[in-house]
Amino acid sequence: MTGNWKSVLQFEKNKNGKDFVCGDIHGCFDDLDAELETIKFNKAIDRLFCVGDLIDRGPKSAFAVDYLESNWFYSVMGNHDNMFLMANLESPDRKDYYFEHIRNGGKWAYEKPYANHLVFHDLLLNKISRLPLIIRVDNTIITHAALPEVQNLEEIADNPAAYIDMILWYRGKYPSVKIPGINRVYVGHSIVDKPKQSGKYINIDTGAFLKYWGREGKLTVLELE
Numbered sequence: 001m002t003g004n005w006k007s008v009l010q011f012e013k014n015k016n017g018k019d020f021v022c023g024d025i026h027g028c029f030d031d032l033d034a035e036l037e038t039i040k041f042n043k044a045i046d047r048l049f050c051v052g053d054l055i056d057r058g059p060k061s062a063f064a065v066d067y068l069e070s071n072w073f074y075s076v077m078g079n080h081d082n083m084f085l086m087a088n089l090e091s092p093d094r095k096d097y098y099f100e101h102i103r104n105g106g107k108w109a110y111e112k113p114y115a116n117h118l119v120f121h122d123l124l125l126n127k128i129s130r131l132p133l134i135i136r137v138d139n140t141i142i143t144h145a146a147l148p149e150v151q152n153l154e155e156i157a158d159n160p161a162a163y164i165d166m167i168l169w170y171r172g173k174y175p176s177v178k179i180p181g182i183n184r185v186y187v188g189h190s191i192v193d194k195p196k197q198s199g200k201y202i203n204i205d206t207g208a209f210l211k212y213w214g215r216e217g218k219l220t221v222l223e224l225e
Contacts, residue, residue: 019224022049026055057080077133098110139184145190146187147187149178174201189205193216
């Protein structure tokens with residue numbers, strides 16, 4: 001389950017500027033800033049949407065708070081965001097999620113300077129708890145791992161618990177897109193060498209954090225089609 005307050009967030013097409021989407025950030029916010037500078041992103045009129053996994057593995061996960069407070073940045077929830085959320089909520093599964101988060105790159109959140117830093121944890125917890133599972137921008141869907149085979153987004157909004165595992169954790173052949181009018185579904189979660197299209201799906205998780213692990217990887221930012 002998740003603590004998100006809106007499972008589906010919908011936007012009209014940007015009439016004043018451009019809309020962009022980026023892959024899993026994983027704490028690589030310096031890389032994000034560099035990409036935004038390259039594309040001449042205008043924070044006054046442009047918008048950036050992220051496919052989730054804002055934190056863990058990369059060097060500056062704590063900066064997620066600053067971006068989530070910006071009025072030009074929007075993200076869906078990723079499985080790493082959800083692990084942090086569940087590890088810090090009062091729930092019977094809290095300890096299990098804590099160890100799962102540690103094993104998957106979340107150790108930073110429980111070490112200095114963030115260990116026992118209740119103000120920071122509460123702030124990040126509040127921001128992450130508000131992340132939707134799905135963002136729709138005009139005829140485009142943005143989600144983390146996959147879009148369930150639903151006929152409309154109200155099915156997910158009415159019962160998010162029934163779909164959250166697929167949305168956050170799915171790996172495999174992408175399901176059919178059955179929602180009328182949807183032309184593109186941007187996802188991340190599964191690392192690819194370069195943006196990879198499969199039907200209406202475009203996977204843009206190109207492993208931003210890998211460069212900090214001595215491997216090939218970069219953050220992908222694309223203009224919404």
